[in-house]
Amino acid sequence: MTTSIRRPRGPYAKTSRRRQEIVDAAVEVFSAGGYHKGSLRDVAGRVGLSQAGLLHHYPSKDSLLEAVLKWRDDDATAFLGEPVPEGLELLRGLVRLAEYNASSPELVELHVILSAEGTLPDHPLHGYFVGRHRNVIKIATAAFQRAAANGQLKPGVDSEDAARSLLALMDGLQVMWLLDRDGVDMAAHLRRYLQSQLTVEL
Amino acid sequence: MTTSIRRPRGPYAKTSRRRQEIVDAAVEVFSAGGYHKGSLRDVAGRVGLSQAGLLHHYPSKDSLLEAVLKWRDDDATAFLGEPVPEGLELLRGLVRLAEYNASSPELVELHVILSAEGTLPDHPLHGYFVGRHRNVIKIATAAFQRAAANGQLKPGVDSEDAARSLLALMDGLQVMWLLDRDGVDMAAHLRRYLQSQLTVEL
DNA sequence: GTCTATATACTGATAGAC
């Protein structure tokens, strides 16, 4: 997010609001079709703009998608709290995040479709998801290490392995939940997994 | 697969071979781009055919994709053996399947991208994946129930929950593996999870 | 069985008026 010194509030605030409307609409569109199927015309239509008009705010499809991902990351970070909590607190936060996700199907759809597309090597999002994955693994591993240092982790459990299994489970549960929303309780599955790795009550 | 009585072998065998060539090429194309980005022209080019020529063998994009999914299901079934093994044998088979997958990145890509697209309600594959999911859950749940009946499952573990966690883990690990092939040992993660639910050596 | 040619429909992006 860049700020302008020369246009501090008035017109800028209006443009900013407009840009947020566009991002909201883009979330709807990319959730329902992913990057490849989602079209700028569709996004534009939802905010009462022509496609060319939309391109005035975001000069390309990629730049719009980038804004969507930034918005989603900011949303998740805000949910977990800043600075990101450590140890068991982070693990508890991830369970609460799963509960939150289950109340926002759109967010889950967005994550599932974009992260799958992002695994493909020549997808515009590939680099973003590779980097994000590295970062998330690092943070979750640190949480398990902190738990281990506090004697809260079962003996023989490797922190990085536990972190990877946890994150894979989170991702896989989201796919499964989209296929069977009433049959899958994402947070409960995560809690059970975490409990099986810990020596204390989560 | 329909067979013809009037053309028992010669020309039919040739056509059958051609159709398999096409399916192989389609796996490559849909692996790399999913349903929406994968194009018939691309598939056709890989087997030295024009796009219209390809449509002679599979009259629509959907029919070709259907053939691809059938081929993949048959492949997995053949790997696990028929009839599908029961109890611990099935669980061991799923671990071996993960090892097999790790030697076929293309299969993993195909599964990850198509199953993500298939979660979207209006995707042509949605019905297929919903049905497949139900079926797979049923089989895996039965395997855990069999293990429980043999006293091989830890007390307090619900068979269906264990099955769902296992399958979510399998799916999530594939996404993760595509982002970091050297850092993720899918089979090892599955084995650890299963071992944590069982009273006997897997 | 395979081709060329074509119909029809979208796509993202640009040019330039207002």
Next chain:
DNA sequence: GTCTATCAGTATATAGAC
């Protein structure tokens, strides 16, 4: 800031010759 008009590219599918 938003529009219309347009360009160049892509897609699936069909018609009909060979």
